Amino acid sequence: GAGVSQSPRYKVAKRGQDVALRCDPISGHVSLFWYQQALGQGPEFLTYFQNEAQLDKSGLPSDRFFAERPEGSVSTLKIQRTQQEDSAVYLCASSSTRGAGYTFGSGTRLTVV
Amino acid sequence: GENVEQHPSTLSVQEGDSAVIKCTYSDSASNYFPWYKQELGKGPQLIIDIRSNVGEKKDQRIAVTLNKTAKHFSLHITETQPEDSAVYFCAASRGAHNAGNMLTFGGGTRLMVKP
Numbered sequence: 617g618a619g620v621s622q623s624p625r626y627k628v629a630k631r632g633q634d635v636a637l638r639c640d641p642i643s644g645h646v647s648l649f650w651y652q653q654a655l656g657q658g659p660e661f662l663t664y665f666q667n668e669a670q671l672d673k674s675g676l677p678s679d680r681f682f683a684e685r686p687e688g689s690v691s692t693l694k695i696q697r698t699q700q701e702d703s704a705v706y707l708c709a710s711s712s713t714r715g716a717g718y719t720f721g722s723g724t725r726l727t728v729v
Numbered sequence: 730g731e732n733v734e735q736h737p738s739t740l741s742v743q744e745g746d747s748a749v750i751k752c753t754y755s756d757s758a759s760n761y762f763p764w765y766k767q768e769l770g771k772g773p774q775l776i777i778d779i780r781s782n783v784g785e786k787k788d789q790r791i792a793v794t795l796n797k798t799a800k801h802f803s804l805h806i807t808e809t810q811p812e813d814s815a816v817y818f819c820a821a822s823r824g825a826h827n828a829g830n831m832l833t834f835g836g837g838t839r840l841m842v843k844p
Contacts, residue, residue, distance in 0.1 A: 656837070661831040720774070721772050722770065
């Protein structure tokens with residue numbers, strides 16, 4: 617596609633529910649990043665994939681957060697047993713091997729009630 | 730780890746005036762400094778970036794300066810227009826994204842351009 621596509625755009629979850637957020641990167645982009653953006657703040661790094669390999673997951677806030685990219689294309693960020701503090705916009709970004717900078721998707725706004 | 734501070738948090742200017750946003754960073758190994766513009770309901774969009782081997786870069790009405798010794802960099806927007814109104818983020822990284830180097834973002838500046 618022309619850009620990074622994320623779905624759903626909005627997700628409301630009851631506390632304790634599991635959620636899955638999807639990211640479709642730009643075709644052919646090797647690198648894929650997930651960031652978490654709390655209201656009124658800058659994005660914070662969660663995890664990084666190079667193709668299907670998750671090379672850095674140091675930013676995942678707890679073991680309730682899990683990400684995968686099994687075929688080196690689409691990625692899914694899963695949050696188990698959601699808590700109110702998980703409420704944020706989750707941004708996905710992809711980058712080509714030429715290192716021309718990230719392209720971000722529009723994000724998924726997660727609200728945990 | 731890296732820490733990026735950004736000032737001011739809000740900035741209001743009259744259309745046609747200039748706007749300056751400043752950032753400082755802590756990691757001397759950082760060598761890539763992009764600026765992003767984020768409009769409501771959208772993801773951040775890269776508007777300009779600078780690498781550590783360059784002191785200044787300009788693209789039409791936008792310019793960025795870097796002082797590696799002082800560990801600070803700034804965004805300059807001249808002849809501001811209402812469509813420049815958005816939240817701007819600075820960021821720092823140790824290198825190329827294809828090598829997995831993550832970005833550390835500043836807290837953002839809400840720029841309002843009054844017509």
